[in-house]
Amino acid sequence: MERKEFMKSIGQGAAFTLTFSCLSGCLEAENGLADQALIPDANGVLFSLDLNSSEGQSLKSPGDYIIKNTVVIAVNQQGNYVAATQVCSHKTIKQVIFRNDEFYCTEHGARFTQQGVGLNSDASKGLLIYPIQVQGQTLSILAP
Ligand code: FES
Structure with a gap:
């Protein structure tokens, strides 16, 4: 299954959730968990x-x-x-x-x-x- 097809099959809500969790992780790194x-x-x-x-x-x-x-x-x-x-x-x-x-x-x-x-x-x-x-x-x- 191509990435585009996969994203279509899981729907917009799931795509948002995936994106949001990535952003959240990036923000944690930005906020100082980088010492890990x-x-x-x-x-x-x-x-x-x-x-x-x-x-x-x-x-x-x-x-x-x-x-x-x-x-x-x-x-x-x-x-x-x-x-x-x-x-x-x-x-x-x-x-x-x-x-x-x-x-x-x-x-x-x-x-x-x-x-x-x-x-x-x-x-x-x-x-x-x-x-x-x-x-x-x-x-x-x-x-x-
Ligand atoms: S962030 Fe609240 S006391 Fe340090």
Whole structure:
């Protein structure tokens, strides 16, 4: 059966449904679920950064953070690196930053601990946390 015949046989409603579901999936990717596309290497590393690079130099003091590949990488008050997805679990949009030693969504104010536990109602679904490995001057974000 040709594609045109198939579309005719399932009718306009089904065609709309198929189109709509595709659009919906595309919007999800656009809204930040793209971090699911991070593929770990054989060692479980999603990506790395050089701490001597300009972005690495932005991670020197407690409270500093950068966003790379939809991951928020921060320095906590103890001077340790922590990382979480930038995609808020409340409405799956990329609005998470690091503030007051917590992950925080600027959209509606969801607050998450450094372990990804929600601290208020908008944060009830928790937040995806990434393990971090530091070897020399290389910081790696690992698969959760
Ligand atoms: S989208 Fe993050 S708190 Fe609503």
